[in-house]
Amino acid sequence: MKISAKAEYAVRAALELAAAAGSGAPLKAEAISRAQEIPAKFLESILLDLRRADLVRSQRGAVGGYWMAKEISEVTIADVIRAVDGPLAYVRGERPEQVEYAGAAEHLAGVWVALRASIRAVLETTTLADVLEGSLPDPVRMLVADPESWAPH
Amino acid sequence: MKISAKAEYAVRAALELAAAAGSGAPLKAEAISRAQEIPAKFLESILLDLRRADLVRSQRGAVGGYWMAKEISEVTIADVIRAVDGPLAYVRGERPEQVEYAGAAEHLAGVWVALRASIRAVLETTTLADVLEGSLPDPVRMLVADPESWAPH
């Protein structure tokens, strides 16, 4: 249950692109690298993934760079993470709904499915625009507002 | 965002122990290994983790084995996973509430905290007894009942 460095970099890079959306000019990889302190060559491969997922567009050359391919209020954090890391949640290499259990563990698959659903409930409802403005969706905001959410367990 | 083989084995092993709770006799590692098809030596190290976390007790010798140290309705899936894998969720090696962001990513920490909270909402409310009986907590059951939860996205 961890967010990989790659996924986290990807979200931060996407947020930089989201912030630059509407500026008219493309944003260079080097500028993103500096702004978010992401290793330059690693970022390059991440931006390639994002482009292949049709989340961003790019242009080469002297005035080249990257920009968001969609409305930033239409791109969710889940979209960005899936673009670089694949499926959000899996159990021992398989999708949660595909694992089968015997005996005492018979009903365990339901737990994994519920877990994935609750992860989706956060990541698929929160858009780049939401994070940029600091105005998260209401259910997500409620979780953030609860001091218990910030405490280690 | 994946459930490790070790964590999944641990939960299944715990469920076997939960099923055997009240039988009076300890359950041997070898029996758990057979029932859930978990590699014997790997299971051994898992049971050791569970014992060190005070979730199970053990006895050596001819009539030895393992049994739950607590009421199975008091042990959550989160307890079991933490015993073998450490913290439920972390971002680039740190706890979600500890990462700091600059510029466009300023509000990103809130998303990770909400994500962890939603994971906890499932794993900390679901107990071994719940899974054993197939009667998950109401909010979790609602997620499981939604067909959308079972569909790949």
Added chain:
DNA sequence: ATAATCCCCACCGAATCCATAGGAAATATC
């Protein structure tokens, strides 16, 4: 004594993670 079982540490191969290197292709400017 003996047999069974858990305890514990060391190790190992493979996969994954986090990058880095180096050049080819495209684009704008002079």
Added chain:
DNA sequence: GATATTTCCTATGGATTCGGTGGGGATTAT
């Protein structure tokens, strides 16, 4: 057209984690 700039793409590499195994010691009941 030459040049500078930037993205595109493949290959590679070190470190760490993951999944699993081996072997011997400690404890317990018979």
